[in-house]
Amino acid sequence: MLCDGRMVCGCADPYGKRVLGDARAETVSAIWTGPRASTLRQDINAGGSKFCGDCPLKLPLAKSDAPPQRGTDVGTLPTRLYIECTAACNISCAQACCAPETGITRTRTAGMLDFDLFQRVVDEAGPSLGRIDFFNYGEAFLHKRAIEMCEYIKSRFPAVYLYTSTNGLAFSEDQARRLIRSGIDEVTFSIDGATPETYAQYRRRGDFDKAIRNLRAAADEKARTGRDVPFINWRYILFTHNDSDQEMALARATAQEIGVDRLCWELTDHPENMFSRRFVPGSDALLAIKHEVWDDNNLGNAIPGATPRAEIAVRGAAGPLPLVARRGRQLTVKTTVRNASTRAFPAQASYGRRLVRLGAQLCSADGSILNRDFERAWLPEALQPGAAAQVPMTITAPAEPGRYGLKFDLVSEGIDWFEACGSPTTTKTLLVV
Ligand SMILES: C[S@@+](CC[C@H](N)C(=O)[O-])C[C@H]1O[C@@H](n2cnc3c(N)ncnc32)[C@H](O)[C@@H]1O
Ligand code: SF4
Ligand code: SF4
Structure with a gap:
């Protein structure tokens, strides 16, 4: 919603070139299920729509390719909304x-989102929404009631x-602290550089020291109040003027010192x-930071040692000896999990995400995955850096006898498998008799 x-x-x-409707005149549901959106869905299934025009999200379809089919039964309301x-x-x-020089604000018929309209849209769509991205183009926190809007969303629809995502320059330190207390789940500070001089080359008129002061206030408020939300990212776009080893090392050290949850390169x-x-596809330089790049995975972290890394040992099944189970019966696998990173693995989370559990993926004998969510086991408590814990896992053997693989990995729930950021997994043969 613009x-x-x-x-x-x-x-x-x-x-605002591809407008589906107007929430001032229609309900969200009417826009979502209305003729324009419905026709668009049908046209895309048929191979494309004029409506899309020069949309950069459009993917080319080769003449020989059949258009991929998406269900057109999309319910009455969307599950995700940008505001x-x-x-x-x-x-x-x-x-x-x-x-601002592009004249983007002149393409809107209002300068600031009306609070009543905001409430109406959130009240209507809230029950169906899994996620709200509270930013689009522009700097959201220039709106005087932006933090109040975050509070409203989390108080009405906590799930x-x-x-x-913010440039971190439109609020005071007190307001940054209030944003942290609003219940918001994740906040990204866009800070492309580790010194005022390099930062301002892209972020023109930007004040590096202020952005860092607000980032620091945010991290401090989270620590001071003992909260596990929001997750605070520092996102750093790599340019020729800020991509030296020295400057990136300074960003890593600064992020660590401030207590940011995650530093990521873009x-x-x-x-x-x-x-x-320097960091172009295929380069050794990019390979070296691959897991720290925003789009590579959801866990990698450029703060030294903070990329999640676990070591998982299956006890009583040394070497090539398989685990043996009767078909359809339960088997308890004894594992030891060690935290080989510098950040604790939380065993619980107040909001049900980012807690870490041990997962077992069921594989066929050739290693292909049959069931990624085959089984889970809870960590007994938060696993501190360097610490190990015994984590028993009870699985139910498949009904079909044969040779399988059990691949063990940790998972940050709702975020990613540790393997995605380079953490080693452990696979054991499972013989079902
Ligand atoms: C358009 S901004 C709006 C939010 C906010 N004003 C900010 O800068 O974070 C949304 C995202 O675009 C990213 N972005 C800005 N310039 C970019 C660029 N040249 N390449 C890739 N991403 C960029 C920002 O870092 C931010 O994460
Ligand atoms: S390409 Fe996708 S996002 Fe872009 S206008 Fe078409 S349907 Fe919408
Ligand atoms: S801070 Fe930069 S990227 Fe964000 S809205 Fe302003 S001009 Fe766009």
Whole structure:
């Protein structure tokens, strides 16, 4: 939803060119199920729609390829919503489509999202939503009631995963602390550089020291109040002017010192004269930081030692000896799990995500996965860095006798498997008799 109430299709429409409806005049449900959206779904299943125009999210379809089919029974309301408070920004990122000089605010018929409209849309869509992305183009926290909106969403619909991305420059330290207490699930600070000079080359008119002060206040408030939400990211876009080993090492050290949850690098291809020439696809430099890149996985972390890493040993099944179970019967597998990273693995989470559990994936004899969520076991308590715990897991053997594989990995629930960020897994043969 743009800040004037129009609903556009997808998050890649900065100038509001692909409008599905207008929440000022219609309900969300009417837009979601209305003729424009319904026809669009049918046209896409038929191979494409004129409506999409130059949308960058459009994927080319080879003449010989049949269009992939998506269900058109999408319920009465969406499950995910982006909310744009404003398209205005207090800085001007170099050549960005949302920089004020582009005239982006003139493509909206309102400067700031009306609070009553916001409430109406959230009240209606809230019950069906799994996630709200509380940002789009512009800097959301220029809206005077943005933090109040976050509080409203989390008080009305606590189960909705609420996420935002901010340049961190539109609020005071007190407001940053209030945002942390709002119940928001995840906050990303966009800070592309580790010094004021390099930072301001892309984030023009940006104040590095202020962004870092607010990031520090946010991390401090989370620690001070003993909260496990929000998860706080520092996202750092790599450019030629900030991608030296020295500067990246400074960012790693600063993030660690501040107590940020995750530092991640972002790769970009624009602006043309700025994007990193060092970290390009296929380069050794990129390979070395692969797991620390935002889009690679959801757990990797550029803070030294903070990328989750576990060692899983299956006791009583040394070497090549298989685990043996009777078909359909239970078998308790004794494992020892060690935390080989510098961050604790939480055994519980107040909001049901990011707790770490041991998972067993059922594989066929050739290693292909049959059931990724075959079994789970809880950690007995938070596993501190360097510590090990015994984690028994009771599985029910498949009904079909034969040779299988059991692949053990830790999983950060709702986020990712540890394997995705390079943590080793342990596989044992399971003989079902
Ligand atoms: C358009 S901004 C809006 C939110 C907020 N103003 C901010 O800067 O985080 C949304 C996301 O786009 C990212 N972004 C900005 N410039 C980019 C670029 N040249 N390449 C890739 N991502 C970029 C930001 O870092 C941010 O995560
Ligand atoms: S490609 Fe079409 S359907 Fe997909 S987001 Fe863009 S406008 Fe919407
Ligand atoms: S701070 Fe965010 S909204 Fe503002 S110009 Fe940069 S990327 Fe765009």
